[in-house]
Amino acid sequence: MSEAHSPERFLEELRREIPSLKIIHKERDAFSRAIDLALRVLTLGGQAEYVSRYTTVIGTRIYLPAGWDARSPRDRYVTLRHEAVHLRQFARFGLVPMALAYLLLPFPMGLSWARARIEWEAYAETFRATAEVFGLEAAKCPRLREYVIAQFTGPAYGYMFPFPRVVGRWIDHVLAEIERSNASP
Numbered sequence: 001m002s003e004a005h006s007p008e009r010f011l012e013e014l015r016r017e018i019p020s021l022k023i024i025h026k027e028r029d030a031f032s033r034a035i036d037l038a039l040r041v042l043t044l045g046g047q048a049e050y051v052s053r054y055t056t057v058i059g060t061r062i063y064l065p066a067g068w069d070a071r072s073p074r075d076r077y078v079t080l081r082h083e084a085v086h087l088r089q090f091a092r093f094g095l096v097p098m099a100l101a102y103l104l105l106p107f108p109m110g111l112s113w114a115r116a117r118i119e120w121e122a123y124a125e126t127f128r129a130t131a132e133v134f135g136l137e138a139a140k141c142p143r144l145r146e147y148v149i150a151q152f153t154g155p156a157y158g159y160m161f162p163f164p165r166v167v168g169r170w171i172d173h174v175l176a177e178i179e180r181s182n183a184s185p
Helices: 007-017 030-042 073-093 095-104 113-134 142-153 164-183
Strands: 022-025 056-058 061-064
Touching: 007 073, 056 073, 061 073, 073 095, 073 113, 095 113, 113 142, 113 164, 142 164
Parallel strands: 022 061
Antiparallel strands: 056 061
């Protein structure tokens, strides 16, 4: 693994950028367990992996899922690149405006355009980091595409954007950007 793709090194860089950054393990955090319960209820059991699978950013805190350390360093690095986008979004917009937009606009479930745009910015970084770490073919992998579309259209994020073809076009756009940047001298 390249030192450039070290999750520990990337966290050090994030700490320099955001000195108040805190790392919290969800399985040991009462607030995370409360969110997990609320999401299970709100999604009728559809989102049952908040603590066990999903990394979350709130303000300057990164909440890590159970089993984080068992993930490969490269997978952790790609995830941290995604989460760094959210850290910068919170810095740019502020905690309260970001939380209100993410949770409520225009609707908390079923169609949450603000959440979709916030997440799209981060998932675009996921595709860029995947291409950088694993290669362009990995970023273009149909399984990654299907996974991201499911994140937008399924219970993981409260059915935030029920338009899979639009998400597919977003993915096509970011992959084309990545290809152009890789082709540039």
